[in-house]
Amino acid sequence: MQTLSDKPKRGRPKKIVTTATFNELARHGWNSEPDVCQFIGSIIKMNKSANVLEIGVFEGETAVKMIEALPYGGKYTGIDINNYLKHDLKSFGTDVEFILGESITLLKGYPANHFDFIFVDGDHSWANILPEFKEVERVLAKGGIVAYHDTIHIADVKKLMEYAAHYNYNVITLNTSEGRGLSLIQKP
Numbered sequence: 001m002q003t004l005s006d007k008p009k010r011g012r013p014k015k016i017v018t019t020a021t022f023n024e025l026a027r028h029g030w031n032s033e034p035d036v037c038q039f040i041g042s043i044i045k046m047n048k049s050a051n052v053l054e055i056g057v058f059e060g061e062t063a064v065k066m067i068e069a070l071p072y073g074g075k076y077t078g079i080d081i082n083n084y085l086k087h088d089l090k091s092f093g094t095d096v097e098f099i100l101g102e103s104i105t106l107l108k109g110y111p112a113n114h115f116d117f118i119f120v121d122g123d124h125s126w127a128n129i130l131p132e133f134k135e136v137e138r139v140l141a142k143g144g145i146v147a148y149h150d151t152i153h154i155a156d157v158k159k160l161m162e163y164a165a166h167y168n169y170n171v172i173t174l175n176t177s178e179g180r181g182l183s184l185i186q187k188p
């Protein structure tokens, strides 16, 4: 029986972590902040981006905003190694494709200059994001925009933005409501 002295001194009672709840906890917070979802949609609208890609779709919160922002005839492609989708993405737009697979391998299958907007929000490790960036650069159309999430609070993604700036890309980093950061790069 729990006595008063067993209770944590402050805050909420601790959640008991089993393997199943660990996976849940690890995934908690993977959704982009609502302001990021909205802003990604606004960029697509402002630029009239018609062929857009999201790397790392998770439950589909940002995907919905991206699809809703597309002009008539536009296409959304989402890539994820897992299917965590909570939304039926096809119910938000006509030309919607969700591809289960690993980003670098799948990107290699697209021709150069294919997408006019890319939101990168998948595996944030340096080992992944550097080779992924090389493919993102290749498949992004001239004048197209790539947005990277978590460029303030995840060191490897921040480092990638410094790397891109070193290679003469203009990188704009914005703070976001939870301080995770969103960076924009336009392909010259």
Ligand SMILES: C[S@@+](CC[C@H](N)C(=O)[O-])C[C@H]1O[C@@H](n2cnc3c(N)ncnc32)[C@H](O)[C@@H]1O
Residues within 6 Å of the ligand: 030, 031, 032, 054, 055, 056, 057, 058, 059, 060, 061, 062, 063, 079, 080, 081, 082, 084, 101, 102, 103, 104, 121, 122, 123, 128
């Ligand atoms: C932070 S969540 C994405 C959140 C989503 N973009 C949003 O705004 O709500 C990261 C996602 O990336 C996926 N992921 C991780 N590594 C990946 C890889 N190498 N290729 C594709 N997707 C990957 C995970 O399965 C997870 O669903």
